[in-house]
Every structure is written in C-alpha cells, then in structure tokens.
Amino acid sequence: MNRIVKFIFGLLEKILILAESLLGVRFILRFLNASSGAEVVRLFYSLTDFLIAPFKGIFQNVVIAGGTVDLVVLSAMIAYAFVFLVLRAIFVRK
Numbered sequence: 615m616n617r618i619v620k621f622i623f624g625l626l627e628k629i630l631i632l633a634e635s636l637l638g639v640r641f642i643l644r645f646l647n648a649s650s651g652a653e654v655v656r657l658f659y660s661l662t663d664f665l666i667a668p669f670k671g672i673f674q675n676v677v678i679a680g681g682t683v684d685l686v687v688l689s690a691m692i693a694y695a696f697v698f699l700v701l702r703a704i705f706v707r708k
Contacts, residue, residue, distance in 0.1 A: 616707065619705050619706060620706060623701075623702050623705065623706050626698060626701075627698070627702075630694060630695065630698050633665055633694060634691055634694065634695065636658065636661055636662050636665070637662055637665060637666070637687050637690060637691050638691070639658050640658050640659065640662045640666075640684070640687055641684055641687045641688065641691075643655055643658060643659075644675075644682050644684040644687065645681040645682060645683060645684070646681060647680070647681065647682060662687075665690055665694075666686050666687055666690045668690075669686045669689050669690045669693070670686055671686075672685075672686060672689055673685035673686055673689060
C-alpha cells in the first residue's frame with residue numbers, strides 16, 4: 615500500500631510542478647503587461663483559467679512600477695502547494 619501512495623504522490627508532485635510552472639508564466643506575462651492579443655499569451659491564459667477559477671474575486675490586482683501583480687494567481691499557487699504539502703504529510707510515511 616505504501617508503494618502505491620508514494621507513486622500517487624509522485625505523480626501529483628509532477629502535476630503540481632507543471633501547474634505551478636504554468637501559473638508562474640501567467641504571473642510573469644501579466645506583470646509585464648503582455649498583450650492578450652498575442653496567440654502565446656492567450657494560450658497560457660486559456661491553459662490556466664481553470665486553475666485560477668476558484669480564486670477569482672478574492673483579491674484585486676495591484677499595480678507596482680507599471681506591472682500588474684496578479685494576486686489571484688499568487689493565491690492559487692500558494693493554495694495548491696499548501697494542499698499538496700498537507701496531504702503528503704498526512705499520507706506519506708517515510
């Protein structure tokens with residue numbers, strides 16, 4: 615049973631890394647005010663919309679030095695990492 619749990623959490627960790635990476639790119643694009651008319655920007659936004667959907671409306675964005683700090687994306691990144699770490703601490707015994 616322990617092997618199965620470790621395998622599942624290894625897979626979840628890889629999914630988390632992918633999600634965090636995509637959200638990180640979205641955060642950087644938003645901070646740099648990338649044009650949403652560009653295809654690659656629309657691609658990243660569409661790939662990550664479902665990840666930030668539960669967090670929309672919690673915070674308003676902040677503008678610092680001309681760049682937009684997307685607090686919704688940051689809160690999603692923190693929440694997903696936190697949930698993963700808590701679940702791993704509960705289920706994975708070393």
